Amino acid sequence: MRYTLEQCCALVEEQLAQVDFAGKQPANLYDPVVYALGGGGKRIRPALTLMACDLFGGDMQAALTSAVAVEIFHNFTLVHDDVMDNADVRRGRPAVHKRWSESVAILSGDAMQVLAYQYLCRTAQTEILPDVLRIFSETTLKVCEGQQYDMDFERRQDVSIEEYLYMIRLKTAELLAGSLKIGALCGGAPAPDIDRLYAFGIALGLSFQIRDDLLDVYADPAVFGKRLGGDILSGKKTFLLLTALKRADEATRKTLLHIAADKTMADEDKTATVKAIYDALKVDKAAEQMVETYCKEAIEHLDMLPLQDETRKDELKKLATVLLKRNK
Amino acid sequence: MRYTLEQCCALVEEQLAQVDFAGKQPANLYDPVVYALGGGGKRIRPALTLMACDLFGGDMQAALTSAVAVEIFHNFTLVHDDVMDNADVRRGRPAVHKRWSESVAILSGDAMQVLAYQYLCRTAQTEILPDVLRIFSETTLKVCEGQQYDMDFERRQDVSIEEYLYMIRLKTAELLAGSLKIGALCGGAPAPDIDRLYAFGIALGLSFQIRDDLLDVYADPAVFGKRLGGDILSGKKTFLLLTALKRADEATRKTLLHIAADKTMADEDKTATVKAIYDALKVDKAAEQMVETYCKEAIEHLDMLPLQDETRKDELKKLATVLLKRNK
Numbered sequence: 001m002r003y004t005l006e007q008c009c010a011l012v013e014e015q016l017a018q019v020d021f022a023g024k025q026p027a028n029l030y031d032p033v034v035y036a037l038g039g040g041g042k043r044i045r046p047a048l049t050l051m052a053c054d055l056f057g058g059d060m061q062a063a064l065t066s067a068v069a070v071e072i073f074h075n076f077t078l079v080h081d082d083v084m085d086n087a088d089v090r091r092g093r094p095a096v097h098k099r100w101s102e103s104v105a106i107l108s109g110d111a112m113q114v115l116a117y118q119y120l121c122r123t124a125q126t127e128i129l130p131d132v133l134r135i136f137s138e139t140t141l142k143v144c145e146g147q148q149y150d151m152d153f154e155r156r157q158d159v160s161i162e163e164y165l166y167m168i169r170l171k172t173a174e175l176l177a178g179s180l181k182i183g184a185l186c187g188g189a190p191a192p193d194i195d196r197l198y199a200f201g202i203a204l205g206l207s208f209q210i211r212d213d214l215l216d217v218y219a220d221p222a223v224f225g226k227r228l229g230g231d232i233l234s235g236k237k238t239f240l241l242l243t244a245l246k247r248a249d250e251a252t253r254k255t256l257l258h259i260a261a262d263k264t265m266a267d268e269d270k271t272a273t274v275k276a277i278y279d280a281l282k283v284d285k286a287a288e289q290m291v292e293t294y295c296k297e298a299i300e301h302l303d304m305l306p307l308q309d310e311t312r313k314d315e316l317k318k319l320a321t322v323l324l325k326r327n328k
Numbered sequence: 329m330r331y332t333l334e335q336c337c338a339l340v341e342e343q344l345a346q347v348d349f350a351g352k353q354p355a356n357l358y359d360p361v362v363y364a365l366g367g368g369g370k371r372i373r374p375a376l377t378l379m380a381c382d383l384f385g386g387d388m389q390a391a392l393t394s395a396v397a398v399e400i401f402h403n404f405t406l407v408h409d410d411v412m413d414n415a416d417v418r419r420g421r422p423a424v425h426k427r428w429s430e431s432v433a434i435l436s437g438d439a440m441q442v443l444a445y446q447y448l449c450r451t452a453q454t455e456i457l458p459d460v461l462r463i464f465s466e467t468t469l470k471v472c473e474g475q476q477y478d479m480d481f482e483r484r485q486d487v488s489i490e491e492y493l494y495m496i497r498l499k500t501a502e503l504l505a506g507s508l509k510i511g512a513l514c515g516g517a518p519a520p521d522i523d524r525l526y527a528f529g530i531a532l533g534l535s536f537q538i539r540d541d542l543l544d545v546y547a548d549p550a551v552f553g554k555r556l557g558g559d560i561l562s563g564k565k566t567f568l569l570l571t572a573l574k575r576a577d578e579a580t581r582k583t584l585l586h587i588a589a590d591k592t593m594a595d596e597d598k599t600a601t602v603k604a605i606y607d608a609l610k611v612d613k614a615a616e617q618m619v620e621t622y623c624k625e626a627i628e629h630l631d632m633l634p635l636q637d638e639t640r641k642d643e644l645k646k647l648a649t650v651l652l653k654r655n656k
Binding site: 025026028029080083084102103104106107108109110111113114115117118121126129130133134137140141144145147148149151152 | 353354356357408411412430431432434435436437438439441442443445446449454457458461462465468469472473475476477479480
């Protein structure tokens, strides 16, 4: 590995700083783009693209435009998701639709989707552009599908854990895996290696999302960028809730299913009640175990990737650790 | 001209009928796409793409995927615009956000944007793909800019007619001109001819949008797909309103500026009052004149296009006429 995780993130930040929409008109279209991209995300997805490229000794500068495209797309989904989920806060700041308006959030998100494609098309590696575009579009469509399942599940009371895993695979894991795939393509990786990295990304993504579900209830409030218990209040069918529903007796099941819709109960009481049920049913332990299982699976895929220099994998393993430990 | 306008539209319909998302899961993501594309639009933009290609004797089958991409993008903008403008009806049917929900409209619109890019990438003419993508992204970004200006203008009382013309150029004319440009590229047109067709499209689009402003107030309600006076009620700064504001005395100006926000007045009274002012100030005549002027300018650009067979332009001229006469 010639580039460390930190160096990859720095490259992305540097490139993003040059994404210069500040002062572009109309301000209500471009200022929210600058705001959304400047929110201080962990840049995990573009870092995955760069690290995958570096794994095969690829040209990092050439991969950088695709990495930025992935990051712009990811932030676009956050802007629109916050509208759909009616989430007020993102990374400790007002969400775009709260800072401006819903219409501004919808439209600047639309523009970000175009900007992501523009960055993809900036690649100097025109010979792989059709493949990169194909993977990118397939991936982003899956992210849309996942978000729709997530919203559909909010109204359903019979969501199985298998359905949940399929949903988070689409909504979260496919973008991590797609980011790696695009990076590997930029690095000139052989097809079987690309598939292996993809499998690593999927397992990593599943692990990451279940950890995210855990953090919504069990994170340290001082470090967590948003309000704790958001998933509970919005009635999201998280791994915690679905596991609790599976383990609970009939009365507790009823409480869990109706708490999000209960208008008489204060928000703090709701989160406290649900957390007490989770604690009693030890669903946090079940979730931690799942995080562990998928994380192991991810590392196994990485181990099976045939590279001459095994140490090249170290930084990707480090990223997996960082990803799964953050905010704990 | 080997293909008539009707034949171009038929080709587009046929291809769109094969855009088979019916039954695809999740239904709440793909059913709205089918619904939006099946609303019976006039298919003007993809027809422009095909006719521009045919003008230079290009391969119509090869251009068809780009034409469909343009139509999918256009319908995506309608789905999101209806959310932002809070418009209930589109082409005589409930808008997507009314038939389903706002969240569904946002997300299925996002998916349509991806689908448009997927169609562009399906082209068999891979050698022109980077150029087609560049024009498409530049165009769609301008459409976003235009929509943002349009929304910004609703809150401003000092919008000039020049600013209005710049806004409709971005919001409406650029997509017509971009559709032509992409078609000309598919047809292998030389660069100066592409620029000429683009200029034709811009003038046509300006003419078309001012006509659209006219129709909002003066259309035959029996033929018009939506409620008359929508622009008046939403406070849109249309050509009619801006011309009226310019011509009116101070008292009438005040009435015009405050009518959209007036909560005591019934909708029918609002539209009747504004229409009476428009009639008295003859703004409809001014608008008709502008429609005429830009239409003439468009035809002049077409006349200056150097083609061996002049009759090839007949169908594009016919389309210009159809476009500007519809719903009259």
